Amino acid sequence: MEAQVTEVRPRDREATRQRLLEAARALFAEHGYEQVTVRQIAAAAGANLALVGRYFGSKAGLFGAVLEGEPTLRRLLEGDPAGLPRRLAEYAAERMHADPESPILRSLERSAGDPEIQALVRDRLSTSVIGPLSALIDAPDAHARARLATAVFLGVGAMRRLLGPEPVTPADVDRLTVMFETCLL
Incomplete structure (x- = not known):
């Protein structure tokens, strides 16, 4: 008998x-947060299931680390x-006109709720978008203004998901510029 080498x-x-x-990252991007199990992640990584908890605390903690x-x-x-x-x-x-470039950000849009x-x-959202944006605003209520500008982004994403991608014209960019000027200045 030959000895098996592992x-x-x-x-x-x-x-x-x-x-x-x-x-x-790959599983969340392909299936979304809700559909992926810790067992699937560990198997795909060739790692012990318990290591997800040890390194990340939970599936949600792992998702947070992926987002970082x-x-x-x-x-x-x-x-x-x-x-x-x-x-x-x-x-x-x-x-x-197009989905976010990142598969994880697409997954996040589907799983955010x-x-x-x-x-x-x-x-x-607070640490990566609203906070840095509000730090740049030199106007009263900077935080509220940053939240309004962020709401425009979120609305664009929701509209694209519901209606599909739309062709964009230079006039669209001009109108969006006015919206962001109104929010930020």
């Missing part, structure tokens, strides 16, 4: 954590503050 993976906490994040690695509006917030409404308008117009991750979504 591959033994060396213990490497960070490599295992990264495999779990990558597996979760996703793009934010940071690139739009850089540059001349006077041009911010136009940059935000161009980005919103892109979103009217899940009670298990609502607090994570609120925190992500």
